[in-house]
Amino acid sequence: MTTPVTTNVAQDDAQVGVQAQAVHGNITVYQVAPDAPPVERFSIGVRYLDARMPTRARELIEDAAAQGYETDEVRFHQLLALLSGRTLRQLGTEDLNQLSSICDTIAHLNGTDEWTAGLRAILRLLSSLNTADTELVVKEVEALGPRQRNKIFDHLGVLLEGPLEDRMWHHSIERARAGQLAHDRRERVWMFFHPAPARPRVRAVRPALIPMREQLRTVICAAGFVTAAGTVGWLLLQHGQAPAILAFLLSVAGVAAVIVGGGDLHFRRERLRAKDAAFAPPQQRRAQAASGGFAGQVDGLFTKYFARYVPDGTDRSTWVTRTAGIRRQLRDELVEIYREQPVDAERIAWLVRYLVGDVRQRWEHGTMTAYRAELRAPLSAKALFAGGLLAAVTGGLWMTPTAVLAAPLRGTVCVLLAVACGVIGVRTWFRIASERQRERADRIELEQEFTARWEAYERWKEKLSRRPSDAEMASWLECDRKLLVDQAMRLYRLRPSHVIAHAFIEAPARSDKKARVRSGPWRYSRYRLLLFLLTDDGVRQVDINLDFTTGSSTTTQRLNYRFDAVAAVRIDGVAIQQQTFELTLVNGAPIRVRVTESSTGTLEPGEDPETLSQVALDASGLTHTLNILEGVAAEGKEWIRHQRRRADERLTELTETVRDLID
Template sequence: MNDDFTSATNVADGSATVGFQAHTVHEVSFYQVAADDPPEKKYQTGVRCLAGGIPTRARLLFEHVIEAGHGTSKVRFHWFLALLSDRSLHDLAPQDTTALRAARNHPVRDDDEYTDGLRIVHRLLDAVSTPNADHGPLLKDLDRLPPDQHDKILRHLHLVIDGPLQDQLWRLEISRVHTRRLAADRQQRVWKFFQPVPAGPRVAPVPPNATQPGAHLLAWVATSVLAAAALHLGWILVQHGAVGAAVAWLVAAGGGYVAAWQGREWGVRAYRSSASGHDHRPWHRTQQPPPGGFAHQVDNLFQHYFARYLPYGQDRHTWMQRTAGIRKELRDEVVEIYREQRVTAPQVAWLIRYLAGDVRSRWEQGTLFSRQDDPHARPGNGGAAALGLAALGVGGLWTAAAAMAVAPLAGLTTLVLLLGGGALAARTWLHILVEERRHAADLLDRERRLADRQAAFQRWCAKLADKPDDTEMAAWLECDRKLLMDETLRHYQLKPSDVIAHAFVDAPAPANRKRARVRYGPWRYSRYRILLFLLTRDGVRQASTELDFERILFSRPERMNYRFEAVSHVRVVASDVGHPRHVTLRLVGGDAIEVPLSDEDAERPEPGEDVHLLSGVALDASGVRRTVHVLEGIAAEGKEWIHRQFALAGAGAAAPPDPAS
């Protein structure tokens, strides 16, 4: 097998599968058009549909434009491409052949940039009836076309021509496919198509201040009792002439003031540090969230990214155990702030990835369990508070002993009031200060965290800014398909002209796939199972392979050969709207070939989408419609169906040439 089937590339960070993958529908008006839209918009939408591998819808839009009186050369040029895209003249239904003949009888009167392209299309159709003629001038004129028209003709009409000209056009097309397959930086961009539009950054609201309404009154009453008792104690000492005790009272009062003023900062920090350690303690869940739900998917993402963002030199098991508490805290926040129907877990994966990286960084810096969000914190608070407490203790004991000595009853009563009022005031003021500081610090912390998340969100959006559009995805897939077909032809030593008909099926891979689409567009998958059927005069050549679309890597293909007569029957399982979903091809020897055509819910529309239109788009893009038609035909009549089909198609293929071309 050649290098094209073994090439690979690394994908960018963020595209990993995390045990689940919800589908993504990009809310862009790429294939949407209303009945009252102007012809120019219908034309532009038709061009996008054609580029996106939806030729049937493109043809209908072009016909609406022509019926509205805008049948210019560029519209008719694209109409021909839509009618004949990836079809030979043998594949045309009778009504298509009639439409083709009528269109070719329409004179080319315009003189614009698409006139020459339209004439080349007509000349290529004329070449069907003269396969042995010299087509050198035709190929030279084809090469002179603008690159856009030239590439479109080769992409969509390579099956129209039979004989040597078909082989020449195929070689010309394959020579360009190798370059286009990796064009537009596919290796670094393709994974971004499967990323949903990220949900904006959010932070949990700050709990309000929990101080009770009467707390301040109680604190001031207790403080008043404390102050009155202290002053009365000092007056007792002065009245009885205890000068030394009075000095001790002043020392105790000063120490108490310093301890209260500096100790409040120390007490607030100690309380918050204790609360922080309690928040981040090791934790084990006792009840799992329901499988498949938003909370369960967020759990999976946290497990995945924390296991992935492992600090250097850290054991994974220890890391996951030590961060269990903080994971719970962050997980609960994410689930709570994004718990709504229109937000999915993949939309917040960027945030979970950022949070895991932030926790790792703080772990490596040794700041994971510390708080740096209190603007009042000072390094000397604890020391000053300790000195104040020492002065209060020494001076207080001296003062209390002296007061009890000079006035036992009055001193005892005053000391009781002093101690009771002091204890109540300290406890009440500490609670008030802790709540005030907690609320203020949480507000600052919330602003900081929101700013950090906003920056992470902007970085992720910038990374996704060059996400490929649907037409680029379709063009890359088309190149992969053509390379598979070219490899199969070379393996069987066949030329394109040796193939009577061919059919592709682009089915989703059975596992480890992601999928996304634009509104009214077909599903694009990160992994495909591609089946190719080549109908030759000797029978069917079948090749199947798995394509890793992100890594641009084919698995080793599996091939089968069988005669038309070996097909005993074909069983088609249809969807609710009547379109085939699964085909089983059974051979005479008993072997069964299973052909999955789509996901079970691939036709499920988003709000506002039409299920029938969406299903038709999916069939058009996947090649299912043509494949089922071919398989059912050979199963029903074998080789006779091939002869009859081609005889009928050949009779209508020789449409009269256009005199103006």
């Protein structure tokens, strides 16, 4: 065994730091109803095949064929699902029996349909095992329509051995280079890991809260004032003194002006106080919310985006300190309005970004406190209140002596009662009117805010409309893997025909994002890939960290070992829970890799945990790789000889059958 050229990272059995996840439950490309007709089963099977999950694809396509849906297109995809990513020498007895069974259902191919042509090309590849006429075979594949040609190169690039394999591999690598960053991969991959945004919400308008005692006090004071003032006015009329009557009318008009002007001033003052309180730094430190809970996650989002969206020309610490109050208010609002109907915090990340961006924009434009100008009392209201107060006091002082002289006891009591009821009643009315006006103002503001949030929501949805499909994600990953295989073969100076078999184990690396569609496998923003190249000289193992968002990769370890150095291969863990692959070498530490994660905590309605587990294993490449490595661990180099001998016996017979179909 050679010494690794880089640091050993084989013990990557620690917890994967996945910070964010999403299940796109509204995407149902893989959902199969129990009573689905065969055409639908076939269609979904093809989707699984396009997403590089051939085992599940094979099950559904065979179900469709068993229910009577048999066409050349079905048989074409049956063969692809059976042979995808494998050489003919890797096929087991059951696979070869299935291959023979499919061929037995094929009549003589003499049609001109594009799927018939594609099926004929696959059969031509199978029949070319012992021929040297590889040029014509490859040309026939190249002459196919783009759909059939691309599918064959994608899935059957390593099907055969010798020069034909080298030629097919060359075409496959050309397609991988062209497709690795195709369709704006770097601009779109991140969208797949973002959950569907939650619809915008705003706080319900708090209704005007007017205590019953306030209402009762207002009614009593109003009744008392009207009664007392009416009595004073009647006394003044009885004595017929015009100046006193005019003073009385002036006083009444002054009270009315105070009510109108003072009510507006009181509302503006209270509104301004409430607005200022939102910007005031918290008076005491709030208890830290649990980091794993919804409130803690919202806390983290606000902390993250307020730290990121710092206004131009502003010191970060100043920005964070000065916005502590508004940050607290916005955080509390979102926790309140989304906690009652729970959503994942990541689904409102767009709303947090919008709110923080809005605060930053107002800061940069100097409109953070624009409400102060809007709530500044107009001169008309000030004049009305001051003039009314002056008129009420002046008129009251002028008429009071006349009223008291007219009826000393009754006049005195009525004047004092009018003053008391007027003062108390007006102050109570200010609070009532202000609360009602506050409700109306809140309703207008919240309607405007909801409109703004809805527009931001629509913009974000439009941006996410370019989210890649799961098939695109699988295609990009397959391109990465093929290019990594090619890179490894170049590193070891190997041609495809020198490699008996290659296999991948695909596992999540330390990543902060993962997502899947309904009934689909998890896709990760970062992967750890273990590549195994089996050659006549032994196994070449390459450990690779892949940044899927960019397609860039880093080799972290290379190992070379003989076949007899493989002591054991096993899988630990329950199928529907986390599973770990372990490869033990005779004189080395075990190599452990987590290959699947539990999906039971994120099940969507109608999803089956066992099916999800099978899909995850299928997508990870574990089943295929395990078959190879278990054979190597059990038989060593003899496994290759035995596998070739077992396959050759059946393939010779199969080749003759296939030639009869296409000749």
